[in-house]
Amino acid sequence: MTTPIPYPCGRMLWPMMSRREMLVRCANGFGAVALSTLLQDRAYGGSLLPPLDVKADNALHGTHHTPKAKSVIFLFMDGGPSQIDTFDPKPMLDKHNGEDPAKLFSVQATQFNNNGTVLASPWKFHQYGQSGIPVSDLFPHMATCVDEMAVVRSMVSEFPEHTFANYFLHTGSGLQGRPTMGAWTVYGLGSESQNLPGFVVINGGLIPPGGLDCFGSGFLPASYQGSVFKPSGTAVANVAPLETLSQLQRSKLDVASQLDAIAASQYGKHDQIDSAIRNYELAYKMQMAVPELMEFQDEPEHIRKLYGMDAEYDKTRIFGAECLLARRMVERGVRFVELTCPNTGNDRWDQHSNLKKGHEDNARAVDQPVAGLLKDLRQRGLLDETLVVFAGEFGRTPFAQGKDGRDHNQYGFSIWLAGGGVKGGTIYGATDEWGYHAIEGRSEIHDLHATMLHLLGVDHTRSTFRFGGRDMRLTDVKGHVIKDILT
Numbered sequence: 409m410t411t412p413i414p415y416p417c418g419r420m421l422w423p424m425m426s427r428r429e430m431l432v433r434c435a436n437g438f439g440a441v442a443l444s445t446l447l448q449d450r451a452y453g454g455s456l457l458p459p460l461d462v463k464a465d466n467a468l469h470g471t472h473h474t475p476k477a478k479s480v481i482f483l484f485m486d487g488g489p490s491q492i493d494t495f496d497p498k499p500m501l502d503k504h505n506g507e508d509p510a511k512l513f514s515v516q517a518t519q520f521n522n523n524g525t526v527l528a529s530p531w532k533f534h535q536y537g538q539s540g541i542p543v544s545d546l547f548p549h550m551a552t553c554v555d556e557m558a559v560v561r562s563m564v565s566e567f568p569e570h571t572f573a574n575y576f577l578h579t580g581s582g583l584q585g586r587p588t589m590g591a592w593t594v595y596g597l598g599s600e601s602q603n604l605p606g607f608v609v610i611n612g613g614l615i616p617p618g619g620l621d622c623f624g625s626g627f628l629p630a631s632y633q634g635s636v637f638k639p640s641g642t643a644v645a646n647v648a649p650l651e652t653l654s655q656l657q658r659s660k661l662d663v664a665s666q667l668d669a670i671a672a673s674q675y676g677k678h679d680q681i682d683s684a685i686r687n688y689e690l691a692y693k694m695q696m697a698v699p700e701l702m703e704f705q706d707e708p709e710h711i712r713k714l715y716g717m718d719a720e721y722d723k724t725r726i727f728g729a730e731c732l733l734a735r736r737m738v739e740r741g742v743r744f745v746e747l748t749c750p751n752t753g754n755d756r757w758d759q760h761s762n763l764k765k766g767h768e769d770n771a772r773a774v775d776q777p778v779a780g781l782l783k784d785l786r787q788r789g790l791l792d793e794t795l796v797v798f799a800g801e802f803g804r805t806p807f808a809q810g811k812d813g814r815d816h817n818q819y820g821f822s823i824w825l826a827g828g829g830v831k832g833g834t835i836y837g838a839t840d841e842w843g844y845h846a847i848e849g850r851s852e853i854h855d856l857h858a859t860m861l862h863l864l865g866v867d868h869t870r871s872t873f874r875f876g877g878r879d880m881r882l883t884d885v886k887g888h889v890i891k892d893i894l895t
Contacts, residue, residue, distance in 0.1 A: 469596060475865025476829025476895070477795040478600070479738040480593065482746040483778060484577075485770075486616045487570070487756030490529075490804035490814055491822040492843035493767060496561050497533040497542050500841045501526055501806055509807040513842055518815040519568050520760065524808030526842075530764045539833030546771040549779035555833040556782055556791070556826040558893035562837025562846035565802045565818040565853060570617040570758070573801035573818065576853055578622045580882050587626035587873075588634065589857055590744035592882040595632050596871045597864060600741030603693035604701070605635035608742055610730045612639060612750040616801075623746065627875040630683035634746065639729040640702075647698045661688055701736055704729065714784060716776035723773035726750040731781040738794050749774065757800055761813035782826060791827045795863050799823035799856070806842040820846035823856070829863040831895050851890055858887035863894070 492498050505528035509515050515523060531544040536551040541559060543551040567573040572582040579586035587595070590607035599606025609623045616622055623634030637643045651657040668685050672678065704712065712718065715728035727750055734745045749756060750773050754766035778798065785791035803821025804814035820839040826832065837849030858868040861882065868887050872879035 469866070469870060471597065471865030472867040472870055473865055475863065476793075477827065477863045478793045479742065480590075480744045480795045480797065480860060480864070481734045481738065481781070482590075482744070483774070483796065483798045484616070484746055484748055485757050485774070485798065485800040486574075486614055486749050487758035487770075488573075488800040488802045488804060488816060488821070489757045489770070490759075490763070490767065491561065491817075491820070491839070492804070492806055493529045493531055493763070494544050494546055495542075495559050495822040495824065496839060496843050497529070497544070498806065498839075498841060498843040501528040501843070509842075513840075513844065515807070516819065518805060518809070518817075520809060520815055522809050523805075523815070524810055526806065527763075527808040527812075527814065537833060541833065541835060546767060547775045549776045553779050553782045553826070556786070556830075557824040557832060558826070558830045558834040558836060559822060559824045560836045560849075560851055560856075560890065560893065561820075561822045561839055562849045562851050563799075563803075563821050563823050563853070563856070564846050564850060565821075568802065568816045568818045570801065570816075572618075573816075574616050574618040574622050577799065577801045578618075579626065580854055580857055580884055580887075584618070584621050585624070585626055587628045587632070587882070588623050589860065589882060590623065590634050590746060591625040591628050591632040592871065593744045593861070593864065593866075595628050595873070596861070596866050597743060599743045601737075601743075602741075603690070603697035604737065604740055604742050605690065605694075606743045607632065607634045607746075608737060608744070609634040609636045609746045609748065610639050610733055611636050612726050612730050612748045614749050614751050614756060616748065616756075627880070628873055630680060631686050637733070639726060639733050643698050643702050643733075644694070647695055649695055657692070661692055664688055697740075701733070701740065704732060707732065711784060715780040719776065721772055723750040723752050723769070724776055727774050728777040728780065731777040732784075735781060735784055735788075735790070738790065739788075759804075759813050760809050760815065761811075763813050785827065793828050795828045795830065795860060796826045797823065797856075797860065798825075806844050817844065819844060825859075825893065829894055831893050834893050836890065836893050849890075849892070852886065854883040854887035855890055857882050859890045859893070862889045 492501065504512060504526045506525045509526050529544065531546050533542040533544050535542050537555040539555050541554040543554060565573050565576060567576050567582050575584060576582045578588045594606035625633035649657050665685055665688065668681050672681050715732045716724040717728040719725050730747045734747060737745050749770065752769040752773055754769050757770050759766035782791065782796065785794055802816055802818040805817045809815040837851060838847060839845060840847050861868045861871065868881060868883045872881045
């Protein structure tokens with residue numbers, strides 16, 4: 409150790425050290441500084457940090473059991489993809505194509521009651537992967553990932569109309585104004601990201617019927633509602649500060665906080681005031697985090713190609729950017745990310761006519777990006793801790809609407825899950841021979857929600873919020889975990 413030299417004035421003078429010695433001594437110090445910073449971030453420090461402030465950040469429970477997944481990416485296929493044209497092949501439709509469905513089975517009332525003949529799928533199905541799961545020619549890229557998927561063929565909904573069905577899928581209720589699954593997730597678990605929202609909706613161009621209430625916080629505190637990002641540009645409006653000096657902006661925020669504190673002291677605890685204060689602080693942090701988040705050029709070229717960001721079809725590029733952004737978000741600790749579809753000019757997946765072109769355009773937009781997302785998560789070691797869900801609000805009828813479309817069908821449709829805690833290469837449940845009604849393993853939206861929360865380490869029956877005189881929850885008074893699709 410270098411000994412200090414006494415100085416006449418009583419101070420100690422340290423002798424000069426070589427550059428090599430200085431670098432050796434400082435190296436460990438720099439590493440310790442970096443490590444201490446990382447350990448203060450929940451995305452890295454994890455259990456080393458003290459518990460979250462439950463009054464400010466989340467519910468009283470946290471996880472109820474060991475979680476399999478840390479985050480969710482929800483791929484919302486707005487409009488209702490046809491199960492019998494995607495993941496649930498039905499040879500009987502080929503056999504009876506063009507016949508009157510009423511002579512073959514009982515036909516339920518439909519949204520428009522413009523029922524035509526039995527309509528065979530325009531696409532062929534082939535088996536893929538070691539599991540041999542059949543997938544239609546609509547999804548050649550996703551088909552290569554079937555060994556990661558658990559395909560649930562027996563989902564049902566209580567609503568045949570888009571707005572109510574969208575509310576039901578997102579909130580567990582067909583009524584407007586309930587908290588969405590993303591809000592419930594962040595309410596129960598908080599977020600591991602300190603400078604991005606815990607619940608983000610990436611808007612590809614289509615806000616679904618039902619509007620922003622599909623992503624709202626309902627009676628939960630307003631800070632749990634979804635924050636809407638764009639998959640390009642600055643992502644959110646006004647993310648760049650107008651002030652030339654950071655201290656000037658900080659002073660403005662401090663004044664706003666002081667005014668909010670005065671209001672709180674006068675009116676007592678109030679959700680709007682508390683949420684406003686927290687949103688101001690988060691917005692301040694996002695000014696640094698969001699520009700870095702949106703720097704897609706930092707990604708290697710082969711990764712951008714994997715997501716289809718060089719595709720000829722511009723809608724593929726849009727959804728590819730959404731999927732890549734979702735991966736970058738979960739890497740940074742965002743808890744729940746939902747993606748909406750780009751506008752292909754075909755009214756979402758809602759093909760009441762011109763089924764072939766509409767479904768092909770929509771599939772072309774999402775197929776390669778979704779497959780790229782699954783493969784990228786897998787190669788980065790993130791898929792085991794990220795739950796990916798692919799779902800629409802309902803399915804389509806096995807008979808035509810008019811001549812070349814399909815009407816809404818809530819009686820049996822397909823979704824799939826992959827990633828954290830999901831048993832890949834699995835088919836669960838079944839519809840009848842026409843692909844019309846779920847007859848085996850009938851699964852409700854409440855069951856999907858219960859399963860998602862279970863994989864996140866949350867018991868859906870215990871994640872509650874007192875409202876309207878009773879303890880409310882995402883699954884209401886229903887919901888069972890679909891255990892057969894879990895590892």
